[in-house]
Amino acid sequence: MTKEDLRERLTVFAVRIIKMVDYMPASVAGNAIARQIVRSGTSPSANYRAACLAKSDKDFINKLKMVEEELDETNHWLDIIMRSQLINPSHMQALFQESKELTGIVVKTILSTKARMKAEEEAKK
Numbered sequence: 001m002t003k004e005d006l007r008e009r010l011t012v013f014a015v016r017i018i019k020m021v022d023y024m025p026a027s028v029a030g031n032a033i034a035r036q037i038v039r040s041g042t043s044p045s046a047n048y049r050a051a052c053l054a055k056s057d058k059d060f061i062n063k064l065k066m067v068e069e070e071l072d073e074t075n076h077w078l079d080i081i082m083r084s085q086l087i088n089p090s091h092m093q094a095l096f097q098e099s100k101e102l103t104g105i106v107v108k109t110i111l112s113t114k115a116r117m118k119a120e121e122e123a124k125k
Contacts, residue, residue: 001105003052006048006105006109007045007048007049007052009098009102010044010045010048010067010102011045013041013044013045013095013098013099013102014041014042014044014045016095016098017037017038017041017042017074017095018038018041018042020037020087020092020095021034021037021038023087023091024081024086024087025086029084029086030086033077033080033081033086036073036077037074037077037078037081040070040071040073040074040077041070041074041077041099043066043067043070044067044070044071044074044102044106047063047066047067047070048063048064048067048106050063051063051064051067057113057116057117058117060113061110061113061114064106064109064110064113065110067106068103068106068107068110071099071102071103071106072103074099075096075099075100075103078092078095078096078099079096082096
C-alpha cells in the first residue's frame with residue numbers, strides 16, 4: 001500500500017465516521033460519544049498527513065504513533081457503540097473492521113520503519 005493509498009483510506013474512514021454520528025441518538029450518552037468519536041475518528045487522517053511530511057524517520061514514527069493511538073481510541077468507541085446498541089451492531093461491522101485494519105497497517109508501518117532504521121544503523125557499523 002502506498003502512502004497515497006493509506007492517506008485516501010484514512011480520509012474515507014474519517015468521512016464515514018462523520019456520517020455515522022448522524023445516526024447516533026440525541027441522548028446524553030449519544031451526544032457525548034458522538035463528540036469523542038468524531039475527534040478520534042477524524043484525527044488519524046490529519047496526523048497521517050503530518051507524518052508524511054516528517055523531517056526524519058524518528059519524527060515519522062512519532063507521528064504514526066499518534067495515528068495508532070487515535071485509531072485505537074476510535075476502535076474503543078466503535079466497540080462501545082455496538083455493545084450499547086446506540087447504533088445497530090450489524091450496521092457497524094464494516095466500519096469496525098476497517099478501523100482494525102487501519103490500525104494493523106499503521107502498526108506494521110511503524111515496525112517496518114523501525115526495522116529499516118535498525119538495519120541502516122547496523123550497516124554503518
